[in-house]
Amino acid sequence: MGGTAVRSASAEELSGTPPIILHSPKQHTSNRPGRDVSAWLQAGKVKYREDIVEGLANAPMAFIGLLKGRNFGKLLVRVSQ
Numbered sequence: 001m002g003g004t005a006v007r008s009a010s011a012e013e014l015s016g017t018p019p020i021i022l023h024s025p026k027q028h029t030s031n032r033p034g035r036d037v038s039a040w041l042q043a044g045k046v047k048y049r050e051d052i053v054e055g056l057a058n059a060p061m062a063f064i065g066l067l068k069g070r071n072f073g074k075l076l077v078r079v080s081q
Helices: 032-043 056-067
Strands: 050-054 074-078
Touching (some): 050 056
Parallel strands (some): 050 074
């Protein structure tokens, strides 16, 4: 029988965006969860946010902001268009 790992977490760890947990790999041998999420994204059923910073020169400050929790969603640095 498999056990459950339990550990304590700080408030800082819990304040971020919660992870999306689809299923344990033991429960699925196919890529059905991946296909489901892909279809949901294409249909607009799943929303996500991106924080886009312009220019490589702004990357260091964006990274510092990421570590301090100043961004939302996924942090991206656009270096060219």
